[in-house]
Amino acid sequence: MTFSPVPIGCTVEDATTSLLADGVGDGLPVVPPTVERWERMLDGVADPDAVLAVVPPLFGELTARTVAGCCVLAGCRPGVVPLVLAAARAACEPEFNLLGVQTTTGTAAVGMIVHGPVVSRLGLSSSTGMLGPGPHANGVLGRALALTLSAVGGVTAGVTSMATTAQPARYGFCLAESGGASAVTVLAIGGxxxxxxxxxxxxxxxxxxxxxxxxxxxxxxxxxxxxxxxxxxxxxxxxxxxxxxxxxxxxxxxxxxxxxxxxxxxxxxxxxxxxxxxxxxxxxxxxxxxxxxxxx
Missing domain, CATH: 3.30.1330 (60s Ribosomal Protein L30; Chain: A;)
Structure with missing residues (x-):
């Protein structure tokens, strides 16, 4: 699924309502994705419309442009698109079984671990209270990945997502560890x-x-x-x-x-x-x- 920028001056309430009606969002307020915000998020990204994967369950096309839009919605600062895009592509690898994770009746959520020097560069926390509330970058990055996989994959509760109860980590889950090379790991977690x-x-x-x-x-x-x-x-x-x-x-x-x-x-x-x-x-x-x- 793709979505479009909203007009300058669009309120948080109107943007949230309009996007939810189109199947984009997690029910929480979103930052209005204006053209300016969207383009700033894409700054430095080459070929933003290249299709890099397809995301189940409806197998929508994953592009950097859509990822950038979801990063805006989540409240991320510019510079995070390569990380979120890498995480989304990792989740589409066969061994991760994203189709099962996105459609299960169980509580599985996609968790993200960020490793190495990129942790400090993006202002992530690997210390006290890293899973929140508090660390701004951890929370919004986890949410950006969740929004991406949901929006592109066509996840709708009761239609394509059949989780009996689901869990809060489906809004986003991101922790960090400072050691090693810069990398991102995705995991299917039950809580x-x-x-x-x-x-x-x-x-x-x-x-x-x-x-x-x-x-x-x-x-x-x-x-x-x-x-x-x-x-x-x-x-x-x-x-x-x-x-x-x-x-x-x-x-x-x-x-x-x-x-x-x-x-x-x-x-x-x-x-x-x-x-x-x-x-x-x-x-x-x-x-x-x-x-x-x-x-x-």
Whole structure:
């Protein structure tokens, strides 16, 4: 689906109402996409109308121009189109299974992780409160990706999107980690769950055992242990805990022992502020693997 700029002077209320009537938006107020804002967002983007992918479920054509429009709607600052475009293209790779994610009756949402020097360049937060509310860039970038995949893919609740309840991460989910090369990863996530070590000054087992329990939990809740092998789970560990989790094979083995079945793939991200509270992002049981794209 494509949409057009609104006239200068169009109010937030009118722009939001008009775009929603055309199937563009998430129900929250949007920044009116005037020609000036749209072109400023596209500044420096070569060939903005080249078709770079098709987005399910209705297989709309993904272009930089449409991505830029969605970045305006979300409230992004200029300069983010290459990142959001890379994330959208990553989500269209076969192993991600975006058709399943966008149409499932489950709660799956597309999560985005931004890595490397681009984090500071775009003003993203990889520290305290990074998932909000608060960090402006994290929230609007996650929303820009969600709006892009929804608008281009033709996602309509009750028509093409059949999520029984859905979840807030479908409005947008973006976290960051500062290490490594500049890149973006997309993940299908079922939600977020806090994980705590057993003690304030934990030994390795006091960290690993609760994490293993967290990784096993989705299999028990899903009612089908064989489905776990098709998903990818993510752990977000704050810096003072991350150093204690060196052996992910050991962690997976512990989770396997607790569940009595494989727990799928595992991704570990180092991010967050001071403290020992860890975050578990359950994978989607329908089957999805994370995809990473490097950024120039």
């Amino acid at each position: 977020t769950a806090e994980v705590l070590p057993r003690d304030d000054l934990p030994a390795p087992d006091d960290v690993l055992d609760p994490l293993a329990d967290a990784l096993a939990a989705p299999g028990r809740a899903a009612g089908g242990l064989d489905r776990m092998a098709e998903c990818e789970q993510t752990l977000v560990l704050p810096p003072e805990i991350a150093g204690r989790v060196r052996d992910t094979d050991d962690l997976l083995a512990r989770a396997h022992a607790r569940l009595g079945a494989p727990v799928g793939a595992l991704r570990v991200v180092e991010a967050g502020g001071p403290g020992v509270k860890m975050l578990h992002l359950p994978g989607w049981m329908g089957g999805s693997r994370g995809v990473t794209r490097t950024l120039g």
